[in-house]
Amino acid sequence: MTDVATPPPTPGTRAVVLGGGGVAGIAWELGVLSALEDAGADLGAADLVVGTSAGSVVGAFLRAGGVRGAYEQQLSPLPTTYEEPAPVDVTAVEQRFAAALQGATSEQDARARIGAAAQEVTGGQSDDERVATFRETLPTAEWPDRPYAVTAVDAVDGSFRVLRAEDGVPLERAVAASCSVPMVWSPVRIDGHPYVDGGARSATNADVAAGYERVLVIACSPEGPSPLGPWLDRAVATLRDGGSQVEVLVADEASQRAFGTNSLALSTQRPAAEAGRAQAERVADRIVAFWR
DSSP: SSOOOOOOEEEEEEEEOOOOHHHHHHHHHHHHHHHHHHOOOOGGGSEEEOEEEEEEEHHHHHHHHHEEEEEEEESOOOOOOOEEEEOOOOHHHHHHHHHTTOOOOOHHHHHHHHHHHHTOOOOOOHHHHHHHHHHHSSSSSSSOOOOOEEEETTTTTEEEEEEEEGGOOOHHHHHHHHTOOOSSSOOOEEEEEEEEEGGGGEEEEEGTTEEEEEEEESSSSOOOOOOOOHHHHHHHHHHHEHHHHHHHEEEOOHHHHHHHTTTOOOOGHHHHHHHHHHHOOOOOOHHHHHOO
């Protein structure tokens, strides 16, 4: 079951959901959004923008009206204090995830177990250093005036949190928490409490957009069934059952190839951005018609 309520949709309302996908995902989503904006989709006029992990970064640019400039920076990246993590042994991480999930009694308990494993990671940049990097990266230090939500997971009890301006958490810290991939980086503390990537529940958390008449979901990859929370297909089915119209754009094979074998590498920025723009140009008419 989901831990986000599903109210009936309010007529005339629209939401954009931006999923996680690392450095490559940020670039790809910016490519997608730049093409859709050029085609006439005023996505910045959404009544809600929801960002998870990479999507939390991109959502800030969307709300700030800075998609075009951010896309162009993916083509000619600027120097950054971002520190790439050591190459990830995917098999070893998958084994750690599987071990952590043994005996989980619920989705929240499963997330708590992942959070506990994440707290054992102490190498690399500190959370303050990572927050400082996001402060340099984001278009503004202030939360947008229009509704914007960033997802994260409590690393202690596994509860899901949807952070908004009214919560009083600095934007760069909320985004850093949402981007804190478990077992890759250590958790980011909010009010002294550790949080991990919102992707520890779902790579998209599309059900946060419950109650909106039209929902556009932009996802860097498909999601399979998960013990952690409502994966994409399940969330979309719930939204539609509740009366929402939902359009989903998932990275195609060409875009997945552009992500390479390490979506956290800075070298993925240009190829992923170009692939996202090319994919979106092919489907722009459909998306624009849905959005309007």
